Amino acid sequence: MINFDFLPSRQIAFYLIRLFLARSAAVLVLLVLVLMALDLLGESGKILKVAGNGEGELWRYVSLRVPLLIQKFLPFAVLLGALITFTGLSQHSEVVAMKASGLSAHQILAPLILASLVIAGLAFAFNERVAVRAARTVNAWTDNDYEPMRESRDLLSNVWIKVDQDFVRARLVSGSGAALTLRNVTIYERSGPTLDRVVDAERAVQDGGRWRLENVKSYDANMNLVRQQKQTFGLAGVTPDRFTLAKVEPDEHDFVSLRGSIAELESAGRPTDEARSGLWHKLSGPLSVVLMPLLAALAAFGLARSGKMLLRAGAGMGLGFAYFVIDNLSLALGNVGAYPAVLAAFAPFFLFLLIGESLLIRSEE
Known part of the structure; x- marks a missing residue:
């Protein structure tokens, strides 16, 4: 039975x-x-x-x-x-x-x-x-x-964005909104397909409508000249969400925060x-x-x-x-x-x- x-x-x-x-x-x-x-x-x-x-x-x-x-x-x-x-x-x-x-x-x-x-x-x-x-x-x-770094809840890595014809790479992005901080930033300034200048900054923080770049080393491709500065300014008009929304990795977000990121992507008109x-x-x-x-x-x-x-x-x-x-x-x-x-x-x-x-x-x- x-x-x-x-x-x-x-x-x-x-x-x-x-x-x-x-x-x-x-x-x-x-x-x-x-x-x-x-x-x-x-x-x-x-x-x-x-x-x-x-x-x-x-x-x-x-x-x-x-x-x-x-x-x-x-x-x-x-x-x-x-x-x-x-x-x-x-x-x-x-x-x-x-x-x-x-x-x-x-x-x-x-x-x-x-x-x-x-x-x-x-x-x-x-x-x-x-x-x-x-x-x-x-x-x-x-x-x-594998350089020393602090853990952060709002941490992104290897973020690329395009500003007009220039490319910007931030190896580490931490924080959000006005407290957003970029570390190991590289800016590739171009005129059409030609590379004019490469700017490397140890750190970048917001300063009004632009970014303050600290410990800067720049290479001028036209003059074949390397210049070092304590600080300079750049990336005018670039908002923090350009970096936080440029790279949304599902594996790096929990379910709730990923839903929030999707809503932000939608409001910004991104895929x-x-x-x-x-x-x-x-x-x-x-x-x-x-x-x-x-x-x-x-x-x-x-x-x-x-x-x-x-x-x-x-x-x-x-x-x-x-x-x-x-x-x-x-x-x-x-x-x-x-x-x-x-x-x-x-x-x-x-x-x-x-x-x-x-x-x-x-x-x-």
């Missing part, structure tokens, strides 16, 4: 959840350790090259990069953890025993889906509270060539496609964790002695990786405005939800 309860056995549910969480956590730790070691090998030379940087800065870099690796590879870890769990259950005929007791494939899968929902909620909170701040800080630090896609992907990204047990379930149902265990596990892994490929493609199309941002963020999720559910129903038959 078939049991139609969603969770017919508390003992089985806790057993499956414990296996799933333990294996997913082990895979995530292994992935993060390996990837962090490789990343640190590539960046440690650049960090230590800066005078004054030492072991403390290496650990600071690790503390900033680890949250980003967790954010990116958590769905992969859940996929692999689910595959390992299902493969082990199938090899030991535990799935056969569960089905013989009257449990359906959906009832076997239900505890893992519930656990994945909890993981998705925690992942969203982690991304909003930890990963966003880490991304903003490490990107600014990297763009500043918002990339920001909107990133906004909705903040929801669909963590939610993708819920899909992973469903896509990996292909490895669970079938007899281990049939000889197709490896094939079914490979198919489950292939489905999971196909989702990430389609998700990235969809997000890229949304960034350029090829189709609506909500569709770009959620279409892959619902597509693979239907695919996984179809395969699960077939296994029931």
